[in-house]
Amino acid sequence: MPYPESLRKFIEKVEATRPERVERKKRGEEFPALKLEEREPVLKAFHPDFIDGTKRKIKVGPSKNYSVSNEIVDLLEAKSRMNPDAVDLSKPDFETEVLVIGAGGAGTAAAILAAENGAEVIVATKLRHGDANTMMAEGGIQAADKVGKDSPYYHYLDILGGGHFVNDPELVYTLVINAPDVIKWLENMGTSFSKFRDGTMKTMHGGGTCRKRMHYAADITGAEIMKTIRDEARNHEDMIEVIEFCPAVDLVLDDGGRCTGAVLYNLETAEYMFVKSRAVVIATGGSGRLHIQGFMTTNHYGATADGIVMAYRAGVPISFLHTVQYHPTGVVFPEQAEGILITEKFRGAGANILNVHGRQFVYEREPRDVEAACIIRECSPAGRGNGVPTPTGKFGVWLDSPMIDMLKGEGTVRKEFPGKHILFRRFGIDIARDPMLVHPTLHYQNGGLDINNKCETCVPGLYAAGEVTGGVHGENRLMGNSLLDVIVFGRIAGANAAEYARSAGEPGKPSLEHVKRYNHEIEEAGISEDRIAPMLLPDYRNPEVKKKQLTGKEFGTLSW
Numbered sequence: 338m339p340y341p342e343s344l345r346k347f348i349e350k351v352e353a354t355r356p357e358r359v360e361r362k363k364r365g366e367e368f369p370a371l372k373l374e375e376r377e378p379v380l381k382a383f384h385p386d387f388i389d390g391t392k393r394k395i396k397v398g399p400s401k402n403y404s405v406s407n408e409i410v411d412l413l414e415a416k417s418r419m420n421p422d423a424v425d426l427s428k429p430d431f432e433t434e435v436l437v438i439g440a441g442g443a444g445t446a447a448a449i450l451a452a453e454n455g456a457e458v459i460v461a462t463k464l465r466h467g468d469a470n471t472m473m474a475e476g477g478i479q480a481a482d483k484v485g486k487d488s489p490y491y492h493y494l495d496i497l498g499g500g501h502f503v504n505d506p507e508l509v510y511t512l513v514i515n516a517p518d519v520i521k522w523l524e525n526m527g528t529s530f531s532k533f534r535d536g537t538m539k540t541m542h543g544g545g546t547c548r549k550r551m552h553y554a555a556d557i558t559g560a561e562i563m564k565t566i567r568d569e570a571r572n573h574e575d576m577i578e579v580i581e582f583c584p585a586v587d588l589v590l591d592d593g594g595r596c597t598g599a600v601l602y603n604l605e606t607a608e609y610m611f612v613k614s615r616a617v618v619i620a621t622g623g624s625g626r627l628h629i630q631g632f633m634t635t636n637h638y639g640a641t642a643d644g645i646v647m648a649y650r651a652g653v654p655i656s657f658l659h660t661v662q663y664h665p666t667g668v669v670f671p672e673q674a675e676g677i678l679i680t681e682k683f684r685g686a687g688a689n690i691l692n693v694h695g696r697q698f699v700y701e702r703e704p705r706d707v708e709a710a711c712i713i714r715e716c717s718p719a720g721r722g723n724g725v726p727t728p729t730g731k732f733g734v735w736l737d738s739p740m741i742d743m744l745k746g747e748g749t750v751r752k753e754f755p756g757k758h759i760l761f762r763r764f765g766i767d768i769a770r771d772p773m774l775v776h777p778t779l780h781y782q783n784g785g786l787d788i789n790n791k792c793e794t795c796v797p798g799l800y801a802a803g804e805v806t807g808g809v810h811g812e813n814r815l816m817g818n819s820l821l822d823v824i825v826f827g828r829i830a831g832a833n834a835a836e837y838a839r840s841a842g843e844p845g846k847p848s849l850e851h852v853k854r855y856n857h858e859i860e861e862a863g864i865s866e867d868r869i870a871p872m873l874l875p876d877y878r879n880p881e882v883k884k885k886q887l888t889g890k891e892f893g894t895l896s897w
């Protein structure tokens with residue numbers, strides 16, 4: 338669907354201001370960034386995290402009274418999907434040394450390192466191996482490996498600044514110190530990073546970075562990394578077995594409280610299966626498919642917070658989940674592509690963000706939360722009311738991609754952003770000539786399960802890595818630190834889980850007592866709804882039909 342006449346008249350305004358904006362950029366003149374003290378009022382007034390009534394206190398579990406998004410609380414205050422009395426744990430369906438739950442970047446890196454450290458591994462995943470947010474990540478992976486220009490020290494400071502200075506310092510230190518090695522590890526396994534002719538890696542700025550340290554593979558960095566590590570894991574077939582379409586629904590603890598496996602649910606046969614293991618790594622990713630506050634999302638279909646639900650029930654506290662990341666630039670037109678990520682790399686390459694008058698209103702490389710809040714302020718009728726109206730009644734702002742060819746040479750957009758160039762071409766839009774219409778989209782779960790820098794949770798034998806965890810990014814993650822996070826902490830979790838499996842001795846009797854206790858706690862707290870969790874897959878049915886089905890009134894009672 339090419340741009341209709343109703344939008345073309347607004348595009349003309351962008352074209353009218355473009356030559357002058359490009360000249361200013363060439364002279365090195367930037368739109369002024371907000372000062373630190375100017376950020377707070379915009380965030381408080383326009384960032385979705387601050388909207389009254391969108392969060393509530395959790396009534397049960399280890400982080401009782403912590404206030405997080407209603408959609409997350411709904412899942413944490415839900416009973417298990419299965420009847421814990423009806424699952425036979427006396428005969429495991431599978432046995433292994435390390436069970437990895439989730440097969441995205443963190444899970445796959447964990448599996449490889451666990452296998453390389455001598456453990457037999459089962460990877461259980463809800464969909465296919467690699468169906469994960471890692472696969473969909475576009476713009477890059479940060480690492481301070483350009484000697485002389487950058488150092489992990491600057492990387493560390495950028496992360497703290499972006500995260501509002503509340504990040505867990507040990508996790509941040511572990512992330513930045515390991516980053517250069519991770520780039521080498523990936524490259525040695527075959528990841529094709531974008532390079533200059535002399536073989537040095539290309540690096541760019543991201544929002545909130547003081548150095549160009551974003552390594553990338555065009556605009557498909559996550560897919561390139563995921564493909565590489567998936568191949569590597571598959572090459573360890575003697576040590577790593579992958580079970581697809583079988584999400585975990587609850588962890589299993591032994592009678593001493595140690596994690597000793599999980600119950601999986603076979604999506605094809607609707608059967609429950611017990612995988613017994615000596616250690617477990619949770620790497621189930623994020624929760625964009627909860628569509629918090631009704632936002633569209635960049636996330637893959639399976640991102641429904643399952644790992645948080647299971648580990649929370651087993652006693653692992655959560656933190657930093659009160660902040661949610663809305664990526665500033667998601668597609669808002671054409672409607673068929675709604676929510677899809679438009680990488681920050683476009684802004685890193687110089688593309689301006691513009692309002693309905695074709696005017697710049699924000700520096701394009703603010704930290705993500707600030708950038709998103711400024712865009713919402715521009716679009717919102719309660720804000721400045723300068724959004725571009727879409728044919729479907731929404732509002733967006735322009736991301737002026739054609740500037741990039743004018744700044745960096747004809748053909749740059751096609752070459753550096755092939756993923757988006759091809760996507761928009763399918764709709765009859767050439768993003769080297771016309772800008773893209775964008776709006777903030779639900780992108781990342783800043784917080785999650787509490788871990789230390791060995792990826793240990795408070796439950797012995799239970800490790801966690803990647804988006805399911807909280808702490809390293811504080812209250813706002815910067816671009817390119819998620820791909821880094823999944824690989825750094827995935828590797829650490831895998832290696833430590835293997836070591837634990839070797840040294841911790843035989844687990845005791847497997848049990849689901851903690852699930853029964855949690856169900857009971859929900860009843861005691863007077864939570865009446867018949868909700869069950871994990872959600873496993875998002876439900877896009879008509880809400881009325883869904884309500885009838887969930888309460889069991891229309892189609893009989895649910896299985897738990």
Ligand code: MEZ
Binds near residue numbers: 682819
């Ligand atoms: O880290 C991310 O979320 C990322 C690289 C996204 C992007 O804009 O491309």
